Amino acid sequence: MLERLREPWTDRRAERVLGALACLVLLIIIFMIVFVAIRAWPSFRENGLSWFSAKGNVDAQLSRMVNSGANPTKADYRIGVWPLLYATILTTVMATALGLVFSLLSAIFIVEFAPEGIRRLIVPIVRLLAAVPSVIYGLIGILVLTPFVGNHLISPGRKKSVEFVIQLSGTSLLVAVVVLTIMITPIMIAITVDGLYAIPRSWKEGAVALGVNRWRAMWTVTVRAARPAIMAGAVLATARALGEAIMISMVSGSKGFAPNPADGLTFIFEPIKTLASNIVENSESINAPAMQATLYAMALLLLVGGFVLSLASWIAKQPLKKYGTRA
Amino acid sequence: MATSTRPPALPPLQRSGPQAPRRRRANESISTWRWTDRIGYVLMWAAGLLVCAIGLSIVGYMMFRGIQYLRPSLIFSHPQAELDQSKTGGFLDPLLGTVLLTIIGIVIAVPVAVGAATWIVEYGRPSWLARLVDSGIEIIAGTPDIVIALFGLVLFQQGIFGWMSFTAQGGAVFGRSFLTAGCMMSLIAMPMVFAATREGLQAVPGHVREASYALGKTKAATIRRVLLPSVKANISTGAALGMGRIAGDTAIVVVLLGATLTLDSEGSVPGLKVLKGTGGTLTSYVYNNSPAGEGNAPEKAYAAAFVLLLIVVALNFAVDLIARSGAKTGLETSRLGAK
Numbered sequence: 001m002l003e004r005l006r007e008p009w010t011d012r013r014a015e016r017v018l019g020a021l022a023c024l025v026l027l028i029i030i031f032m033i034v035f036v037a038i039r040a041w042p043s044f045r046e047n048g049l050s051w052f053s054a055k056g057n058v059d060a061q062l063s064r065m066v067n068s069g070a071n072p073t074k075a076d077y078r079i080g081v082w083p084l085l086y087a088t089i090l091t092t093v094m095a096t097a098l099g100l101v102f103s104l105l106s107a108i109f110i111v112e113f114a115p116e117g118i119r120r121l122i123v124p125i126v127r128l129l130a131a132v133p134s135v136i137y138g139l140i141g142i143l144v145l146t147p148f149v150g151n152h153l154i155s156p157g158r159k160k161s162v163e164f165v166i167q168l169s170g171t172s173l174l175v176a177v178v179v180l181t182i183m184i185t186p187i188m189i190a191i192t193v194d195g196l197y198a199i200p201r202s203w204k205e206g207a208v209a210l211g212v213n214r215w216r217a218m219w220t221v222t223v224r225a226a227r228p229a230i231m232a233g234a235v236l237a238t239a240r241a242l243g244e245a246i247m248i249s250m251v252s253g254s255k256g257f258a259p260n261p262a263d264g265l266t267f268i269f270e271p272i273k274t275l276a277s278n279i280v281e282n283s284e285s286i287n288a289p290a291m292q293a294t295l296y297a298m299a300l301l302l303l304v305g306g307f308v309l310s311l312a313s314w315i316a317k318q319p320l321k322k323y324g325t326r327a
Numbered sequence: 328m329a330t331s332t333r334p335p336a337l338p339p340l341q342r343s344g345p346q347a348p349r350r351r352r353a354n355e356s357i358s359t360w361r362w363t364d365r366i367g368y369v370l371m372w373a374a375g376l377l378v379c380a381i382g383l384s385i386v387g388y389m390m391f392r393g394i395q396y397l398r399p400s401l402i403f404s405h406p407q408a409e410l411d412q413s414k415t416g417g418f419l420d421p422l423l424g425t426v427l428l429t430i431i432g433i434v435i436a437v438p439v440a441v442g443a444a445t446w447i448v449e450y451g452r453p454s455w456l457a458r459l460v461d462s463g464i465e466i467i468a469g470t471p472d473i474v475i476a477l478f479g480l481v482l483f484q485q486g487i488f489g490w491m492s493f494t495a496q497g498g499a500v501f502g503r504s505f506l507t508a509g510c511m512m513s514l515i516a517m518p519m520v521f522a523a524t525r526e527g528l529q530a531v532p533g534h535v536r537e538a539s540y541a542l543g544k545t546k547a548a549t550i551r552r553v554l555l556p557s558v559k560a561n562i563s564t565g566a567a568l569g570m571g572r573i574a575g576d577t578a579i580v581v582v583l584l585g586a587t588l589t590l591d592s593e594g595s596v597p598g599l600k601v602l603k604g605t606g607g608t609l610t611s612y613v614y615n616n617s618p619a620g621e622g623n624a625p626e627k628a629y630a631a632a633f634v635l636l637l638i639v640v641a642l643n644f645a646v647d648l649i650a651r652s653g654a655k656t657g658l659e660t661s662r663l664g665a666k
Contacts, residue, residue: 114375
């Protein structure tokens with residue numbers, strides 16, 4: 001057997017082996033969808049479309065599942081994930097919107113305006129921020145930002161005003177969004193910088209030659225032409241934000257509570273719980289059948305969300321082919 | 328690479344004077360800009376400096392806390408489950424867990440990713456299949472790690488994977504072990520190795536292949552003897568990035584490795600018993616020792632996080648070194664490396 005492996009491979013054999021490895025990737029994806037969907041099915045079957053709706057206290061429903069034992073009844077499966085879904089959408093959209101602004105401005109800075117000394121500093125910093133594990137961001141969030149927000153930004157009066165509904169301790173939407181933004185911005189900067197570099201310099205130089213200042217030339221020519229790359233970066237960052245579990249579970253307070261924008265400023269100090277962080281927190285009781293089906297249903301939702309974002313990023317990148325550049 | 332992004336060099340005539348007139352005007356002209364442009368310019372500087380400040384403060388803070396709390400005894404002693412914080416020991420086991428898991432993950436990821444990338448660039452027929460595999464990798468890259476973890480749990484709880492983890496009496500497969508977690512970790516690292524390898528292969532000029540064919544080499548021999556050696560730097564870059572991702576991942580460890588304090592062996596075969604057993608990594612140690620977990624020992628969480636950060640930074644430094652040595656062969660790497 002080993003003798004045969006050592007002799008030179010024929011072309012046909014090499015193609016088959018390499019092709020099989022490539023197809024393994026597709027197989028994994030198909031398996032992923034099928035297995036997760038099979039385990040998720042009971043939760044959808046018992047709840048129907050109202051699975052997505054709000055049905056009162058999510059945390060109570062989840063703890064009931066933990067205690068439901070090996071043969072859960074229909075009532076044990078009952079869940080309305082809207083508060084978690086809402087928190088997921090809220091954090092993702094807010095972090096991506098903030099990150100988009102920051103990453104675009106910083107990318108322009110890095111590509112065009114930064115003095116050489118600062119550029120030499122900022123490029124490694126961006127790379128480092130992109131590589132820092134999420135649990136470290138979570139640690140800083142929970143040990144530094146959360147106490148700061150709880151002690152200094154939330155006034156006692158504000159805490160008192162909602163104390164019958166929810167405890168404001170600092171673990172909040174605000175901290176989650178801020179840390180999430182810091183996490184995803186480096187990815188967006190990296191992709192945006194690559195996109196801006198890929199635009200031919202002569203286009204911008206043409207604008208400058210016509211008497212436009214450097215900022216305006218950058219903004220109206222290069223950034224506009226690099227829009228697909230910027231969008232692709234934003235979509236990729238959204239996917240990362242959507243699936244972030246550990247960091248959010250550390251800093252968000254882990255309460256299945258849907259913050260209400262009508263509360264004014266209190267809104268951003270309210271605790272939340274996202275789909276992904278909920279999965280991590282309940283992963284210990286995953287052997288309870290009702291909990292298992294529910295967690296897999298949430299995972300399926302995240303999986304589908306990831307698919308949609310991959311598709312969106314592919315669509316966003318299409319115009320790039322026109323210029324013969326790559327994102 | 329950075330120098331090429333500066334404004335084009337001035338013609339020699341103007342550079343002769345100590346102050347080139349055109350250059351000075353470009354610097355002073357901000358005061359003549361429209362106010363919208365000026366606001367944008369200021370905001371851009373603010374954003375750039377903010378990124379610097381955030382990055383430096385995170386690194387500085389972690390270094391401060393790490394040096395404050397890290398003791399050699401923490402690294403070299405086994406953790407203990409004790410209520411008294413002075414007796415809970417160090418994080419030798421999580422550290423070994425991180426190393427072991429990273430190695431397992433990358434050993435699985437590299438062959439698959441390199442094989443798939445080579446197939447796509449060098450063969451890629453039928454083309455619809457190649458496109459499908461390409462988008463498949465992107466989908467895996469965009470899948471949240473927690474979903475991959477849950478998928479791993481259901482996959483490895485199937486009976487045929489019983490040899491990879493603890494099997495209870497009656498045939499229920501536990502599904503949590505270093506082997507199963509390593510397999511799923513390889514999915515996290517694979518997109519990076521794949522992208523780096525494909526980029527490298529695409530950058531190899533066509534005449535290199537043609538020269539090899541002209542010498543009578545088969546395509547398979549060309550790939551093995553010419554192409555793969557020439558993209559070695561790219562593969563290493565991708566692998567180092569992927570290892571950084573694996574070392575920093577927590578969700579898969581929590582769900583699929585058990586996130587226990589010590590490395591718990593399973594079975595009696597030496598070597599395999601550790602791989603079949605559960606354990607924890609630095610990430611799960613940090614998570615469990617933070618106020619969010621049960622341990623609640625921030626000092627140890629900081630110390631472990633500092634070690635973790637050092638590992639990740641070292642891997643990124645390795646990427647830089649590889650990229651610099653790879654530059655000699657004329658292969659291009661991404662400007663910011665991160666993808």
